[in-house]
Amino acid sequence: MRVNNPVIGLTGGIGSGKSAACARFAELGAAIVDTDDIAHQLTAPGGAAISALRAAFGDAIIDPRGALDRPAMRALAFADGDARARLEAILHPLIRAESARRCAAASAPYIILAVPLLIESGDYRARCTRICVVDCPEALQIERVRRRNALDEAQIRAIIAAQASRAQRLAAADDIIDNSGSLADLHRQVDALHLRYLAAAAPGSTSS
Incomplete structure (x- = not known):
């Protein structure tokens, strides 16, 4: 099936804040396709x-x-x-x-395709107009996942080790959301990217 509107591949390690970013993009009118869902x-x-x-x-x-x-x-x-x-x-x-x-x-004007293992999968990357990475330090990932899930640190580190490294994700990124701060900080960055993606989706746009 052919997709005419821009597809933004959204990814990040476990606990990075992909869900919070998706929620904000959805509030702003993006279509969300979440492979976890x-x-x-x-x-x-x-x-x-x-x-x-x-x-x-x-x-x-x-x-x-x-x-x-x-x-x-x-x-x-x-x-x-x-x-x-x-x-x-x-x-x-x-x-x-x-x-x-x-x-x-x-x-919607553009689509957020949320894929935890997007960097590891050539199939998904080939579908994306741009790749947006939600990033935060590994220590913060572990802290967030421990608060959210009944997993110990060894289990969380095993999951992180099975994913692409932080450096690999950042190297593949066209856009980066730094989620090491507050929710308001994340929203500010998503709002700015939303405007960029809308511009790229506009008829006659040559943005890439």
Whole structure:
């Protein structure tokens, strides 16, 4: 499916503040296509990925509601590289297809395509007009995730180690949101980028 409006690939490490940035872009009128949201829908009770996940990993990774037991799956995936590869082989094609469908259906001036592993995936990068990275120091990532999730520091560091490094993300960025300060600071930066993206979406624009 062809997407006519600019697609801004938004990424950042765990705990960097991608969700807060997406929320502000949405308030300003951008279309948000969030691959995390898609993954949660695919793995909810009755989700399109549940039967394949059950067949691949058994009932131990399905919770009593019939959804993916995310802590159990996370523990298995980080302990077993083969399990992680099988998980990705099930989920990633479904996520890519649904995100492409949503981008093509969006009617906003520009689209924010939020992908935690965008830098690691050539497929997503090829779809994006620009790449915007939400950045903060690793110590702040860990602090935020510990407050938000029931994960210890070793688990958080394992997740960070499995993602692209901070330096790799920054090197790939066209735009950077520094989220080491307050929510107001983040909003100020998003507001400025919103105006830039609107200008790029204007008919006859040659911005890149």
